[in-house]
Amino acid sequence: MNIDLAVNALVRQLELEKSDICSKPINETEIKLSAQQLIPAVETILDAGIWHLSTITCLQVADELVLLYHFWHSKGLTLCVTLETEHAQINSLTTLIPGAEFYEREVREMFGVEFVGLTNPSPLLLPDDWQSGFSMRSEKPNKTESEA
Amino acid sequence: MSRMVIPIGPQHPLLKEPLSFLLTLEGETVMDSSMRLGYVHRGIEKLAEQRTYVQNVVLTERICGICSHIHTTTYCQAVESLLGLEVPQRGLYIRTLMCELERIHSHLLWMGVLAKNIGLDTIFMYTWRDREIILNVMEEISGGRVSHAVNTIGGVRNDLTKDQMNMLKESLALLRKRVEELLRSIEKERSFKIRTQKVGYLSLDDIKRYCVVGPVARASGMDIDLRRDAPYAVYDQLDFEVPLMFEGDVWARSKIRVLEAVQSIHICEQIINAIPQGPVSVKAPRRVPAGEVVSRSEAPRGEVVYYVRSDGSQNPMRLKVRTPTLTNLVTLPKQLKGLQMADVSVVIAGADLCIACGDR
Amino acid sequence: MNITEFLFNILIFPGFLFLLALALGLDWLDRKLIARFQGRVGPPWYQPWADLLKLFAKEDILPAGTNVVFTSLLPLLSFASVMTALFYIPIAFRRVPSFQGDFIVIMFLLSVPSLLYFLAGWATKGVYSIIGGNRSLLQYFSYEVLFLLAISGTIITSNSWSIEGIRQAQFEQGAFILPQIFGFLLALSGLIGKLKRGPLDIPKANSEVIAGPLTEFSGKKLALWILTNELQTVAGLSLLIYCYFGNLWQMNKLSGFLIFSVLLVLMQCLLSAISAMYARLRIDQLIRLNWYLLIPLSLLHNLYLIIK
Incomplete structure (x- = not known):
């Protein structure tokens, strides 16, 4: 029930459109946000008592990077933020949720998203002298979903 | 007192899998730590994008050497819900x-x-001897001791055949005796308690802030378990x-696990x-319709999350795996700070790390 | 005494080879017993010999920058001091030179390896070695005091500073084991610390400091360290046997050897059981236990003996 309350609070505070909210299989709700809305949205969610950030997924769709913040409280709630691949930059959640540190560091290394305010930006998985770019980015852009 | 930096890992007798800590010690006290x-x-996430959905069942099984089955379970659940498949009860x-x-086993x-x-x-x-009972049962059922496929x-x-069920029944009865014995010994054994009590303390608030999952969270009073919730x-x-x-x-964590x-x-x-x-299975179509799904399940170490995104082709467009080890690892620098050097091994063991899961 | 007999005495019986056999035999017993306690099969009797031979055959490596002469001297010196101590302890029915104060000499010689062990940590410069060395020194200051205090109960009662004197006193007063059972147990726990056996294997706890001061040692030097430790076990246990069961046999009798062996085996069983039963203590826990509980207890015990 908490998830529904949180979704309502989000809609109220950030003045979201109905089309930004869609439900996915296995009790999952997805909300599309802009990069600037992320921090206020997470604050709202934390206030609603949803403290568990499962993970942050990053994926490349055409020349855009999509960041998915998966929250959970008996049901799933995913915040979806889309960034340009070049100079991808977003605010870090580590001050609000210290547990996000490793997820953000992993995304940073694998996809090259810059997290502003990340508490510890040293390499986590890759060696110090890693030169070969961002290994999880696709070499040739994927087809977008609509094309498929 | 002079400070000393000592490396723990990537190769160290206390670690079963490679992971690297740098501890800054003052005398025997840990002042600071960093982790790699x-x-x-x-x-594996990249590999999965180049393999078909069926091949990925084999791949996800290889993520972990201990909880291999839970990975395939979570993955299959995700793909089944994309396909809209109803798996038979048996x-x-x-x-x-x-x-x-x-x-x-874990x-x-x-x-x-x-x-x-x-x-x-x-x-x-003793515990590894008793673990053999489980491994034998799993080998009898699936043909594999660690990777069950x-x-x-x-x-x-x-x-499951009748014979296998009978063997399982006998093994479980034996195991129940052994595990209850183990529970008694960790409750009573003084030297065990001296070493593990009040070590690696995490408050309920820490659990929330660090999004800790599994037995570590439940030992601090966080009542979460995906099997029930x-x-x-x-x-x-x-x-x-x-x-x-x-x-x-750490003592509460060990008791929780035995319970x-x-x-x-x-x-x-x-x-x-x-x-x-x-029947035990239904036939699955090869092509998976476009869509995305988040699948969660409770591994021995806590919540496993799989994110699968399909673009309608034979291969998943993105497969994201989040293992409980990764979440629980974040708390280690906090737990280690101010500890005695001797307690480092207790705390690291107490988090129940599976580095292969964490790295993928 | 002709030269062949002299060499035979020194090298074979009751000298070097005999002591080696005894030490490695006890080591095998220890490993076998612990294995049986843990539900394992355990090694065959020749395993300690094989291990030792293998280590002697291995390449000897030291980290760059260590003083080779100094680090080589350390295991040799500790081996020599334990061997010397053993020549003053009348193991089995061996006759040894006895004099007033040989007890102190033995105690000193037996504590030399502990100090050298600490130096070994500093000499090899590894981080684990240094931490292990510090721990061994800390541990040294607790168990050494305990061992000496506890065993000096027998000196008080027998009013003699020689092993032979303590033994003779027991012929008159009966074995000290019964009236001084607490002293015996305290001395035994001191001995566990001295031998760095579980649960007091703190300086070489492998999940914490790998092998402590010996981390950087290999080949012959490591073999000598291990041998020293096993000989220390023989020395420590025999000392306890003489101080607490001294009246059970006369010198130079086969029965003496048998009784001695039985007691040795029994004590080794006790040590192995304790190793198998308890978790390793932390160094601060050990020191607290020692100085707050065990040492005051042994002081009280001695006070009681003096008053009596």
Whole structure:
């Protein structure tokens, strides 16, 4: 029930459109946000008592990077933020949720998203002298979903 | 007093898998620590994008050497929900049975590692001996001791025979005795308690802030268990308790794990009695419709999250795996700070790390 | 005494080879017993010999920058001091030179390896070695005091500073084991610390400091360290046997050897059982236990003996 309350609070505070909210299989709700809305949205969610950030997924769709913040409280709630691949930059959640540190560091290394305010930006998985770019980015852009 | 930086890992007797800590010591006290992963990073998420959905069942099984079954379970669940497949009940029961056997196996194995790290080799030998019972059962059912290859998209590959059920019943009875003995010894043994109590304390607030999952969270009084809160497979038809403790130290974590093993034995016994007849799997189509899904399940170490995105082709467009080890690792620098050097091994063991899971 | 007999005495019986056999035999017993306690099969009787031979055959490596002469001297010196101590302890029915105060000499010689062990940590410069060395020194200051205090109960009662004197006193007063059972147990726990056996294997706890001061040692030097430790076990246990069961046999009798062996085996069983039963203590826990509980207890015990 908490998830529904949180979704309502989000809609109220950030003045979201109905089309930004869609439900996915296995009790999952997805909300599309802009990069600037992320921090206020997470604050709202934390206030609603949803403290568990499962993970942050990053994926490349055409020349855009999509960041998915998966929250959970008996049901799933995913915040979806889309960034340009070049100079991808977003605010870090580590001050609000210290547990996000490793997820953000992993995304940073694998996809090259810059997290502003990340508490510890040293390499986590890759060696110090890693030169070969961002290994999880696709070499040739994927087809977008609509094309498929 | 002068400071000294000592490396723990990537190769160190206390670590079973490569992981690197740099501890800054003042005398015997840990002042600071930093951590590096990636020594067993195999790029599984990238590999999965180049393989078909069926091939990925084999791939996800290789993520972890201890909880291999829970990975395929979570992955198959995700793909099945994308396909809209209804898995037959008998298949789900067998899937759940393997999950629980694996949980007992993992908890016993972990208990041995902790005991070894505090120099209590006897408990290490005993738990690993008892773990053999589980491994034998799993080998009998699936043909594999560690990688079981039981799951497939649409159900499971092996059916349970009458003989296997009888063997399982006998093994569980024996195991119940052994696990209860283990529970008694960790409750009573003074030297074990001296070493593990009040070590690696995490408060309920820390658990929330660091998004900790699994037995570590439950030992600090956080009442979460996906098997009960968001039932998957057949957990909604089974009767079990979620043990909860409030001490938040390594001792509570070890007791929680043993209590969970007792519950898992209870669940397995229910499954043997309640398993329905029927097919164990349905045929799955090769192509998966476009869509995305987040699948969660409760591994021995806590919540496993799979994110699968399909673009309608033969291969997934993105497969994201989040293992409980990664979440629980974040708390280690906090737990280690201010500890004695001797307690480092206790805390690291207490988090029940599976580095291969963490790195993927 | 002709030269062949002299060489035979020194090298074979009751000298070097005999002591080696005794030490490695006890080591095998220890490993076998612990294995049985833990539900394992355990090694065959020749395993300690094989291990030792293998280590002697291995390449000897030291980290760059260590003083080779100094680090080589350390295991040799500790081996020599334990061997010397053993020549003053009348193991089995061996006759040894006895004089007033040989007890102190033995205690000193037996504590030399502990100090050298600490130096070994500093000499090899590894981080684990240094931490292990510090720990061994800390541990040294607790168990050494305990061992000496506890065993000096027998000196008080027998009013003699020689092993032979303590033994003779027991012929008159009966074995000290019964009236001084607490002293015996305290001395035994001191001995566990001295031998760095579980649960007091703190300086070489492998999940914490790998092998402590010996981390950087290999080949012959490591073999000598291990041998020293095993000989220390023989020395420590025999000392306890003489101080607490001294009246059970006369010198130079086969029965003496048998009784001695039986007691040695029994004590080794006790040590192995304790190793198998308890988790390793932390160094601060050990020191607290020692100075707050065990040492005051042994002081009280001695006070009681003096008053009596």
